[in-house]
Amino acid sequence: MSTKTTSLEQFYYDNKIVRNFSIATIVWGVVGMLVGVIIATQLFAPAANLTQYGTFGRLRPLHTNAVIFAFVGNAIFAGVYYSLQRLLKARMFSDFLSNFHFWGWQLIIVAAAITLPLGITTSHEYAELEWPIDIAITLVWVAFGINMFGTIFKRRERHLYVAIWFYIATFITVAVLHLTNSMQLPISLFKSYYVYAGVQDALIQWWYGHNAVAFFLTTPFLGLMYYFLPKMANRPVYSYRLSILHFWALIFIYIWAGPHHLLYSSLPDWAQSLGVVFSIMLIAPSWGGMINGLLTLRGAWDQVRENTILKFMVVGITSYGMATFEGPMLSLKNINAIAHFTDWIVAHVHVGALGWNGFLTFAMLYWLVPRIFQTKLFSEKLIKTHFWIGTIGIALYAIPMYISGFTQGMMWKQFTAEGTLQYGNFLDTTLQLLPMHMMRAFGGTLYLTGAILMAYNLFKTMAQGTLLANEKAEAAPLAIIEEKHESDGHWHRWIEKRPIQLLVASLVMILVGSLVELVPTFMVKSNVPTIESVKPYTSLELEGRDIYIREGCVSCHSQLVRPFRSETERYGEFSKSGEFVYDHPFLWGSKRTGPDLHREGGKYPDSWHYHHMREPSSMSPGSIMPTYAWLLEQTLNTSQTQDKLAAMKKLGVPYSTDEIAHAVKDLHTQARAIQANLAAEKIKVSQDKEIIALIAYLQRLGTDISKK
């Protein structure tokens, strides 16, 4: 033992990047939740819609994006960068890539925070960002991938811990999903149309939507759970075998469960039922994770009593269990019939987001920040307070929303003895729910307060400690024990090589994946049953539609009449898939804060819409819809009208060449007609205002099939 020349390699974990992502998580978390509270308020106090940049329609996507991609996203990266290095006994592959990843991601978020209030959106839920940002996301994501696989490649620990498998799955799947759902045909820097239309677009969107939840909000967090929970409790995971098992089960099934978001839509029945069946099958693997997590704490409940961080974990994991049980239930057709389009869904996603993602993230930060700052947590008292405020917040959020959702669903279906709708006026149902919405806003505020407490607590902790930017560690490299000899050496080297091959494979998959998808979409001759009378939108209607998209009307108004008596009674004939063939993108929506608009066309005179947009309550007293007065002022921008039609033509919408040539001319002709109608009602408005286009679109909605 005289010569201390050990084989151990010394190296340093990069804690700086972890700190950066942690701070980003905290900041964006607070911002995202704040926006959440604001839009929650808007749902009972329309006055809270300040200026055209602050309406619910524009802020809601900001909230979802901020929370999902900024808060949860950064949390994932913080956790991955912390655990990956330690699990693999290696520093991240490249500090440059790490920083590129970090700053790139923050830029994307900033870009989102700017563009969404400006009404620059594609209207695909959780994918609203326009194509330039989509490309940026792709770049950053690939950088992340290279960084991760690079680290795996130079690892010093042969076994890939289960968490890493979850990370890998996340990376590959999200990449493919993102590409698939971002297939847009750009018109200008800030405007594009989806290449898919109607039903097909809807299917892609919800295949993405579902799997975004699966692979952005679930798999990475399961990975984090499998690393941080044992660490926090200082005991190995209950059953490692089970964790491996349920990983593969989850991976093999999750990918299929998309279509359950489109039950009773114009999607073919068998496709819908397929979604249901596989959603049900998901319970098993999902609960595998929960059970494993909770059982890990088996016999450590005394610890849980003392340790607030573990409390956060317990609540988080339990919420996961609830959400993953509720999900499949919601995909059952008869439950879905009630729950869909209501607050129930909102409750469901928030149990997952606030409980599972939120609390796990909090626990992780509370555990991790003091460690990398080599100090104790600033205040135990504050963390305890945070836990209780947060938990109560979730309860006060979820319970009212469940009640509200159920009430709403029932009221919509409520018939009188005479067989007429009990609440024929949609507004009645909305007003019923205001108290719930207020309570929800309160619960949300509590949760936000908790997050702010955490921010204070953690920043104080950072202040009192000093960041251990590069944490010393040592381990023997795998390479030096590589058995370099003919017979049995090869498979060892195979192991070492594999990560690179995996990386390459995943990239190839993404590329081929995107190719595979381009092929059919460019030679689309949809066999969606076309309806003779369904014609493309006129140039004015198309512009109107784009305003509808810009203002995010879709976040409160669905455009899908489901085949229920209650709905046909209320809105008119149920929607046929053939009616949407020219909808790039589809605008079915997922929530009915206001009534469905698919059969809006011709219901009211133009003047009604005019006044309604100016001051909704003037037409329907008590309405919680914000005013859109600016539509009356702003001049419609027709500079791109022609390009838009041309683009649509490219995507298979049968515009004739001179329709495109005369696009603007036609637009004005139709506008003047509407102006005339309004004038008849003593409304003076010039024909080049945006309101005209919007009215034109609304009046066209769902009218084609009734044309003979």
Added chain:
Amino acid sequence: MEIMYLMIGLSLFMAIGFVIAFVWSIRTGQQEDLITPAMRILQDDQKTNKL
């Protein structure tokens, strides 16, 4: 519904990708010892956490 082909294509594509990963992990004995790894991750900060 051409879109179906696309989705099935993609999903299958990913699924197969995962199967390959699975085969690799078994072949290379990644899943041979399913007891020690769970304990091993607790080793690095052994010194810090007292029981």
Added chain:
Amino acid sequence: MYTEVLEEVICYHCGDECSETTIIHQEKTFCCHGCEQVYDLLNDNHLEGYYNCDLNPGISPTDKNFDFLNNKALRDRLITFSNADFSKVSFHLPAIHCRSCLYLLENLQKLNPQIIKTSLNFGKKDLTVWFKEDLLNLGALATLIASLGYEPHISNAEEKPQNNDQKRLFLKLGIAGFCAGNAMLFSFPEYLGIDDGSLQALFGYLNLALGSVAVFYSGSDYFSHVYAHLKLRKMTIEIPILLGILVGYGRSVFEILSHTGAGYIDSVSGLIFFLLIGKWFQQKSFDFLSFERNYKAYFPLVVTKIANGKEETAPLEEIQVRDRLLIRNQEIIPADAYLVKGQSQMDYSFVTGESELIPIQAGQSIYAGGKHLGEAIEIQISKDLNQSHLTQLWEQQAFKNPNHKTENWENFANKVGMYFTVILLSLATIAGIYWYNVDQSRWSNAVVSILVIACPCALAVSYPFALGHGIRWLAKFNFFIKDIQTFERMAQVDTLVFDKTGTLTLQSQQEPTVHFNRELSDMEWNAIYTLVFQSTHPLSKQVKKFLQDRNIIPLADFKELRSKGLQATFDDIFVQIGSAKYTLNELHLPEGLISSETRLFVSINQEPIGFIEFPWENRPGVEGMLHRLRQLYEVHLISGDKKEHAAHLLDWFENQDHVKFECSPLEKMEYIQALQKQGKIVAMIGDGLNDAGALKQAAVGIAVSDDHLHFTPASDAILKGSELPQLGEYFRYSKYGLKLIKTSFILSLVYNGFGLSYAIQGHLYPLIAAILMPINSISMLVIATWGMNWKGQLLYRSKIRIKAE
């Protein structure tokens, strides 16, 4: 520094109670210097983390030296890989028990820089070490590890871990799961009434691809097994299963290619998936045990050879006839030889089962396996190890043919499989013929669905699950069973044969108690000691142990009277030891106490002094066990020992022809054979090498072991000595297991009946099949699991209760 402490003190390192002396070092107490040194060693190398993850995790170390591993032959056997930079070796360390062990053993390179890397497999308790052999030799490495308390267990017989089959099974299982899941996905549109023809076709082809993989890759074992059985003209449950699979698959291929339907792909691949789950579940392996140990394992790895005057260590393999060996006290004779120098008390109990020591004089021959007691002796090898007296046993048929136990033994599943196939085929033919005449369009569908739906998958699932759970539960009770076939054979056993020495009886550990009517002088004690030293009677052996610190004194006119006792004169005193009658003690004692078996009576100068009482020799609890077993089984006792040494047991074997004494290992084996000739299904319970033959011959050979379950002869099951009293309960558990399987099987028949009622009518829709089959398999799985666990729980609780009492 030393201090005497009164209250009980726990060693900071190993957690043992520090008995007499306690070492206080850095405010910590240690039970011995070994522990203290390990503690220092760890501290000096900043490994104090060792003490963090568990309280007093250490094991008090051995100072055993492993330099003999440096011997070329041994070294080459142990080192699995070596090149210029490093060598790789794997040690089995039975002492591994907690996370601290993992921490310490994976930080070895901190203790010695020549160690490059270590990797521990906690389940197998194997440590793999990569080290610079040119700077640190194997012996030193092993010694270092032992000095930490983890003494490597180096076995003589190469035990190569074979996990490739495991891997292959995992692969097949995973793939099957994937195929089944996705096949289901692609089949649903069919059930849900898909309208889109082109998609339908696509799904069909995808299904076909998946199905083919499932059947021909995941299910490949079934083909090979069935083929093997058919070659031997033997029936197996796998035949009807494979039949179902193939027919279902074939039909699917036809339907899909002819666009006439979706086929049964989902059911078929699902079935394969479930079957493989069963397969995977049944192969529970106890990596830390070895069921295949032959005599070699008991011999020293190295022996001390005397070549031209000087001693040198040589591995056993290199020993040849006419080599001279030095055998120290307590060492084992490696091969038949004759004594050259010195004299020995040879203890053959392990090889022959007789408890008397055999005195050996120079020139007499000694047999391999005997344990030498006394001064170091020199022997000369007379026979090569492999032809030695002891090893003849391993020339027997039972050993030659590894699977003789399963050869002419039909397990339940296969028995059923036979009837099943016959009934199934006839049913199918009848239905086929019927429909062929009644309705041409239906006959094929009828036949197919009969064969698919009625395939006995349920049995094939419940069988491994029930038995697998059985094995797992018994393992919880330190009763380790080799495989599920053994577990099933246990259920069929009707005759139990026990070995005596080491199984039912133990070399008693407690001190004897002295009942003398007066204090004896040292002189008198020495006299008694000297006297017993002349005798080989087991009691004498124990007195020797008891009085070992006395010394031999000159004696005159020594006399040994068979089955009476010994006597001799020492200067002026005349001492007699032996039976009460012989020592005239009986007059002074009530009748009942005069059993000579456990008392040694003493009289001095014809004056009765009293007796030394030796504790009962039976393993605690065996009487109760034998009593209970007698109700259910035919119980036998065979021993290499003399009858008189088993008096205290005989009462439990009422029937005299159920006991046999003084039988050699070979005779024991023949005894079992004889019973088997009478059509009995025999379980042998034994411990030593002398039982190896019997264990091998019996339908179930259970080896009883006390020391870390390590030294056990080849057997089907290993039972921890302390668990022996519960043996009966364990046998009953196995019976219960088989009952459970049969019940679940009946139940599945009901299912099948239901399915068949459709099938025979020729309209079983794939959907029904697809639903019926998984339900069937899953419910079987649940029943088996739940049933076995329930009973296991009961067993567990009752054990707790017994422990408490």
